Amino acid sequence: MSRFSEEEISAVYRAIRERRDMRHFLPDPIDPAILTRLLEAAHLAPSVGLMQPWRFLRINNLVLRHKIHALVEAERAATAEALGEREDEFLRLKVEGILQCGELFVAALMDGRERHIFGRRTLPEMDLASVACAIQNLWLAARAEGLGMGWVSLFEPVALAQLLEMPAGARPVAILCLGHVEAFYPAPMLALEGWTQGGSIHEQVFHDTWGNTETPE
Structure with a gap:
């Protein structure tokens, strides 16, 4: 029987429903066996043409972790300035847990991706979509x-690629803070902080033509 019990x-849907973008972490180490399982789960992600373009850099060096944090702080300040009237509101948000989390990874696109044409001839950005699947x-x-x-x-x-000595063509996609938490947020943190609210399925699912939200009879 192919259907799950x-x-x-229920467990699959619970993990999806309760996943949160966490910013608050405890410094406790992660069990190595669990960490291996998590990375194996990432490696099982679908990828265009089975190219598996993801690379995960585990950041063990504390000095390097602080340098990555400094890069994020610089961009945080630039983003705040670009937001104009919401600058102060943005600066009050906690946007990362780089110095607190038990494990820090940088997810990146591999170099030499131009040789992979299967599924990318008209949509070269599918390599990025594949990395996003691995992250998910x-x-x-993890949840x-x-x-x-x-x-x-x-x-x-x-700047991050240079800091991590990535080869030409490789590109960092995400800094991933991973670790134990005291509690999971009951809702997305940006919603709890009043920054924004997520949309409804009705607004985001169209029928037959763009913008048509009328459900077929």
Whole structure:
């Protein structure tokens, strides 16, 4: 029988529903066996042409972690300035847990991607979509294990690539904070902080033509 049991199905939907973009972490270390399972889950993600373009850099060096944090702080300030009248409101938000989380990873696109044409001839950005799938697998597996993860995108890609000595053509996509948390947010943090609210399915699912939200009879 290919269908999962009701308990297994419920667990899958629970992980999806309760996943949160976490910013608050405890410094406790992650069990190595669990960390291996999480990375294996990421590696099982779908990818265009089975190219598996993701690379995960585990940041062990504390000095390097602080340098990455400095890059994020610089972009945080630039983003705040670009937001204009919402600058002060943005600066009050906690946007990362780089110095607090138990594990820090940088998810990146590999170099040499131009040789992979299958599925990318007209949509070359599918390599990025594949990396996003790997990150989502990691995220959901972490939630199932009771661990929090936060995706940080506030950084200048060229500067981070140079800091991590990436080869030409490779590109950082996300800084991932991973670790134990005291509690998971009951709702997305940006919603709790009043920054924004998510849209409804009705607004985001169209029927037959763009913008048509009328459900067929």
